[in-house]
Amino acid sequence: MARLHLRTNEAPIRTRPLMATFIIFIGIFAILFGIAASIVTGVANISFSTVWNSVFAYDSNNEHHVIIQSLRMPRALAGALVGAAFAVSGAIMQGMTRNPIADTGLLGINAGAGFVLVLVFAFIPSMPFEYIILFSFIGAGLGAGLVYGIAYFARGGLTPLRLVLAGAVVGSLVTGVSQALSLLFQINYDLAFWSAGGISTAEWFQVSVMMPWIIVGLIAAMVLSRSITILSLGEEVAAGLGQRTKLIKGIGAVVVMILTGASVSTVGGVGFIGLIVPHIVRFLVGVDYRWIIPCSAVLGGVLVICADIGAKIIAMPYETPLGSIIAVLGVPFFLYLARKERREL
Amino acid sequence: MRPEIFNQERRSRSIKLIILLGVLVLFGLVISMNTGRYSMPPSEVLQTLFGQGSKKQNIVLFDMRLPRIIISVLIGAGLAISGAVLQGISRNGLSDPGILGINSGAGLAVLLFVSFYPTTSVAPPFLMPFLALIGAGLTAVIIYVLSYKKNDGISPTRLLLTGIAVGAGMSAISIILTLQLNPSNFEFVVTWQMGSLWGSNWKFVGALLPWIVILLPYVYWKSRVMNILSTNEQIAGSLGLSINRERLVLMAAAVGLAASSVATGGSIGFVGLLGPHIARRMVGPQHQYMLPITAMVGALLVLAGDTIGRSIMEYTEVPAGVVISLLGGPYFIYLLMRSKV
Numbered sequence: 001m002a003r004l005h006l007r008t009n010e011a012p013i014r015t016r017p018l019m020a021t022f023i024i025f026i027g028i029f030a031i032l033f034g035i036a037a038s039i040v041t042g043v044a045n046i047s048f049s050t051v052w053n054s055v056f057a058y059d060s061n062n063e064h065h066v067i068i069q070s071l072r073m074p075r076a077l078a079g080a081l082v083g084a085a086f087a088v089s090g091a092i093m094q095g096m097t098r099n100p101i102a103d104t105g106l107l108g109i110n111a112g113a114g115f116v117l118v119l120v121f122a123f124i125p126s127m128p129f130e131y132i133i134l135f136s137f138i139g140a141g142l143g144a145g146l147v148y149g150i151a152y153f154a155r156g157g158l159t160p161l162r163l164v165l166a167g168a169v170v171g172s173l174v175t176g177v178s179q180a181l182s183l184l185f186q187i188n189y190d191l192a193f194w195s196a197g198g199i200s201t202a203e204w205f206q207v208s209v210m211m212p213w214i215i216v217g218l219i220a221a222m223v224l225s226r227s228i229t230i231l232s233l234g235e236e237v238a239a240g241l242g243q244r245t246k247l248i249k250g251i252g253a254v255v256v257m258i259l260t261g262a263s264v265s266t267v268g269g270v271g272f273i274g275l276i277v278p279h280i281v282r283f284l285v286g287v288d289y290r291w292i293i294p295c296s297a298v299l300g301g302v303l304v305i306c307a308d309i310g311a312k313i314i315a316m317p318y319e320t321p322l323g324s325i326i327a328v329l330g331v332p333f334f335l336y337l338a339r340k341e342r343r344e345l
Numbered sequence: 346m347r348p349e350i351f352n353q354e355r356r357s358r359s360i361k362l363i364i365l366l367g368v369l370v371l372f373g374l375v376i377s378m379n380t381g382r383y384s385m386p387p388s389e390v391l392q393t394l395f396g397q398g399s400k401k402q403n404i405v406l407f408d409m410r411l412p413r414i415i416i417s418v419l420i421g422a423g424l425a426i427s428g429a430v431l432q433g434i435s436r437n438g439l440s441d442p443g444i445l446g447i448n449s450g451a452g453l454a455v456l457l458f459v460s461f462y463p464t465t466s467v468a469p470p471f472l473m474p475f476l477a478l479i480g481a482g483l484t485a486v487i488i489y490v491l492s493y494k495k496n497d498g499i500s501p502t503r504l505l506l507t508g509i510a511v512g513a514g515m516s517a518i519s520i521i522l523t524l525q526l527n528p529s530n531f532e533f534v535v536t537w538q539m540g541s542l543w544g545s546n547w548k549f550v551g552a553l554l555p556w557i558v559i560l561l562p563y564v565y566w567k568s569r570v571m572n573i574l575s576t577n578e579q580i581a582g583s584l585g586l587s588i589n590r591e592r593l594v595l596m597a598a599a600v601g602l603a604a605s606s607v608a609t610g611g612s613i614g615f616v617g618l619l620g621p622h623i624a625r626r627m628v629g630p631q632h633q634y635m636l637p638i639t640a641m642v643g644a645l646l647v648l649a650g651d652t653i654g655r656s657i658m659e660y661t662e663v664p665a666g667v668v669i670s671l672l673g674g675p676y677f678i679y680l681l682m683r684s685k686v
Contacts (some may be wrong), residue, residue, distance in 0.1 A: 101506075154682040161502050165439065165681055168509055172443075172614060173674035176667045179539050183661050271513070320521055327517030331510050335491055338506035 019284055020291035027298030031080050034305035038076040039068055041309050043317045070204065078202035079308045080301035081214045082267050085259040087300025088221050088293055090274020091281070095228040095289050096252045099160050100279075101337055104140075104260045105271020107163060108170035112143015113264035115174040122185040129209050129265070137261035144253065146170050198322045199267045199308055210262040217259040221293050224252060228289040270323040272330025273300055279333070359634040362627055366641040370418065373645060377414050377652040378406065412547050416609055417651045417665065418644040419550075419557045421616060423606040425643025426564055428617020429624070429636060430599040433575040434592045437501035438622070438684055439677075442603035443614030444505065445488060446512030447481045451607040452538060453515050453522075454480025459530055460522050474552055477608035478601060485600045487511055540613035540666015549609050556605035560598050561640065567595060568632035575630070613650075613666040615673025616643050622680060646672075 039051050046064050054065040086104060093102035104110050116139025120127055127135075150166040151158045227248045230238045238245050263270070281295045307325045314320045378390045383405050385393070393402045424442065431440040442448050454476045492500070492507040523534050564571075570591050603617070620643035621635065628634040650665035650672070657663055 150678050150682060155684070161506060162681060164506065164509060165444075166678070168444065169674055169677050169681070172670055176670040176674065180663050180667050180671075183536075183663065184658060315525070318525060321524060324517040324521045327513055331514035331517070334510040334513070335507060338503055338510060339491070339494070 015286035015288040015291060016284070017291060020286075020295055023281075023284060023295045024298055027295070027302055030302045031298065031305065034302060034309070035076040035080060038079065038305055038309050038312075039072040041312055042067075042072060043312075074204045074207045075199050075202050075308070076305060078199050078207050078210070078266055079304045081207070081211060082199070082263040082270070083273060083300035083302070083304030084218060084297035085214045085263045085300070086270065086273035087277035087296040087303070088218060088274075089256045089259045089263075091278035091289065091292050091296040092221060092224070092228060092252050092256055093274070094278050095232040095292070096249055097158065097163075098232060098234070099158070099163060101160050101164060101275065101334070103272060103275035104256070104264075105269060105273075106167050106275065106334075107144065108147040108167040108174070109140050109143045109256070109260050110264050110269040110271060111167075111171040111174045112141070112146065113137075113139035113261050114269050115139055115178055116142070117265060118178040118181055122181050129206055133209055133213065133262055133265045136265035137257050140261040140264065141253075141257045143170060143174070144257065198311065198319060199304075200311075200319050202266055206266055210266050213258055213262040217255050217262070218297055220251070220255045221259070221297075222290075224248065224255065225289040225293045228252065228293075229287070232287065232289065268323065270304075270326055272326050272334070273303060275337075276330055276333050277303060279337070355628060355631070355634055359628045359638060363637055363641065366638065366645065370641060370645055370648070373648045373652070374414055374418075377417075377648055378410055380652055380656045381405070381410060408546065412550050413651070414648065415550050416553060417647040419553050420606040420610040420613065421620075421644035421647030422561065422640035423553075423557050423602040423643075424613060424616040424647070425620025425624075425639045426561055426636065427599040427602040427606070428643075429621035429632070429639045430564055430571070430595050430602075431617065432621055433571040433632065434595050434599075435501050435504055436575055437505065438680065439505060439618070440501075441615065441618035442481075442599070442607075443612065443617060444512075445485075445508035446510075446515060447484050447488075447508075447600060447603050448607050448612040448614065449512045449515035449519065450484025450487075451477035451481040451604045452612050453484075453519050455537070455608060456519050456522050456534060459534060460526060473608040474556065474605040478604040481600050481604035481607070482597075484511060484515065485596060489596075536664060537611040539664035540611040540669070553605055553609045556601060560602050564595070564598055564602075565633070565636050567591075567598075568636055571595065571632045572630075575632075610647070611664065611666055613647065614670050615677060616646050616669060618680075619643075619646060619673050619676055622676075 036048070036051065040046055040048060044064065044067055046068065050062075050064050051068055053059075054062070054068040058069065059065050089109075090103050093104075093107070094100060113136045116135045117132065120132055120135055147163060147166045147170050148158075150170070151162045154162055156162075227238075227243060230241055230243050231245060231248060235245055238248075277296050277300045278292060281292050281299060285291045285295055303326070304322070307329075308322055310325050311320045311322045314325070375387060375390070379385055379387055383401075385402065385405065389398070389402060390406065392398055393406045398406065428441045431442065431445065432438055455473060457480075458472075458476050488504065488507050488511050491511070492503040494500075494503070519538075523531065523538075526534060574588065574591060574595075607613070620639045623642045624635045624638035627638055646669060647665055650669040654663040654665050654668045657668075
């Protein structure tokens with residue numbers, strides 16, 4: 001921290017490294033516990049000891065072992081990864097744009113990725129997941145580019161309200177096209193379930209394809225974190241400190257694209273994680289992104305694992321869409337932010 | 346105040362435009378009557394209209410196409426006027442029943458009904474507008490309360506953000522309900538949500554008509570009040586207008602129009618935004634001139650959207666709502682880039 005004794009006009013940078021370390025430790029335990037809890041819960045009743053045995057004494061004739069290994073484990077792991085990815089995407093965007101209501105769902109990035117996936121479902125239904133995920137990156141980039149482009153070229157620039165409105169319209173436009181396509185290709189139900197968001201279909205091979213991307217994205221975010229802290233002080237300050245702001249923003253955008261694209265291709269359009277988690281983290285650990293990013297990753301993972309357990313048990317034996325559960329948590333939070341609006345909002 | 350001579354110019358201009366738009370609507374009606382899976386050239390349409398048609402032609406025209414056409418005209422006018430009122434009272438050009446989440450509230454109410462009475466896949470037409478009205482009204486109240494702040498009242502920014510948030514919440518709940526429906530209800534609800542003008546028979550015309558016939562003239566009668574409300578609150582107050590009451594009553598009218606339209610047509614977005622904007626470009630912001638044009642532009646939009654949707658693909662219909670959002674989205678983006686928000 002010693003080198004970062006920069007001052008904005010009013011307040012020195014507050015950070016609480018102790019708190020942050022604490023959160024990371026507790027968070028990792030919570031994730032491990034959550035994964036275990038997630039593996040145990042479900043329609044088939046399974047005990048902890050069976051889970052233990054399935055790992056260390058796997059028996060392919062035991063139905064429960066098979067369920068654990070092939071369905072529940074990848075699902076729990078995918079939840080943790082996706083939660084971390086969405087939360088870190090939100091944190092990066094909020095830091096880089098100094099926009100308090102940046103979130104991949106609100107800003108049309110999920111919609112962009114989803115749209116490209118609908119195109120893939122419709123026209124090349126046999127495409128392997130390794131390639132689908134690449135298309136998802138492109139879609140996320142298109143969505144982000146469109147929304148930021150609209151807001152950027154608008155009179156008066158990038159206000160948060162304008163970004164959100166642009167996100168809403170790009171979202172509904174893209175949904176319109178997707179719906180027309182889904183009627184034509186009769187992928188209505190797939191589309192509805194996809195747009196609701198859910199991890200129930202995650203399998204090992206999907207996890208193995210998306211995991212490297214998300215891990216690379218998270219590491220890149222950590223490497224960038226110091227630069228994001230500086231950017232979050234304002235573009236002039238950052239440029240004054242000799243930062244190449246355009247380069248940093250470009251890399252940041254690519255990282256967001258990878259994290260969001262990989263997540264959306266696995267679980268569909270889950271919004272609000274990137275909105276909620278970084279705000280809570282900032283409140284707890286202060287404004288240094290070297291702490292915000294790892295803490296967001298951990299808490300994002302915890303949030304999605306918990307919400308996914310909820311998705312399994314709320315209307316057992318039916319799956320409740322994960323995206324809806326998180327939206328029900330996220331909307332009040334969004335309302336709170338909208339009320340708290342200050343001059344910049 | 347503008348000199349009277351400008352107003353006269355404006356009046357004659359708006360009368361000319363009304364006639365022009367009227368001709369366009371009639372033209373649209375004729376085209377729409379000709380299009381569909383069963384092709385009918387204009388001469389046959391005319392014959393059938395004057396009672397000379399075959400049995401099949403009669404069924405296609407009178408039982409299927411005509412009610413649907415009338416409904417699209419009514420819905421278009423209703424949604425567009427609803428948008429004009431919301432824009433006027435919130436002094437925000439980007440307001441629209443869809444963006445403010447009122448449509449999704451109406452939709453949720455209808456969805457709740459379908460979920461809990463799953464056997465009646467087509468609910469009684471007179472009940473639907475009332476359910477939708479309750480849903481839309483509650484949503485409007487929620488949005489109003491949540492965006493109200495002591496000392497500050499309702500800021501347009503907060504209203505829009507709150508509307509987007511509440512709309513997101515409503516659709517989250519809707520998705521949960523939708524996925525638990527049985528397949529036939531699921532299809533119904535999904536196409537309904539896309540704005541498919543599903544209720545296309547005379548009963549629905551009868552259910553929708555009273556709302557439009559009462560509320561449109563009422564709003565028009567209030568045009569001077571809206572002129573004042575949309576300019577400046579201080580002026581409105583000093584002219585002795587009880588702003589809050591007028592605003593509330595007008596908002597109720599807007600909700601009624603949006604809800605009855607959404608109940609019959611499904612959630613059709615952007616009409617409430619586009620109608621008033623196009624009208625304002627043609628005759629300026631004074632409501633007595635702008636409102637009739639708004640209604641006609643809205644009617645034309647939905648009529649065109651439905652007709653295009655019916656003829657664009659061979660095997661299946663594209664819901665009017667989808668067509669309109671594809672046309673309306675880019676226009677909204679254009680407005681967003683020009684507005685000062």
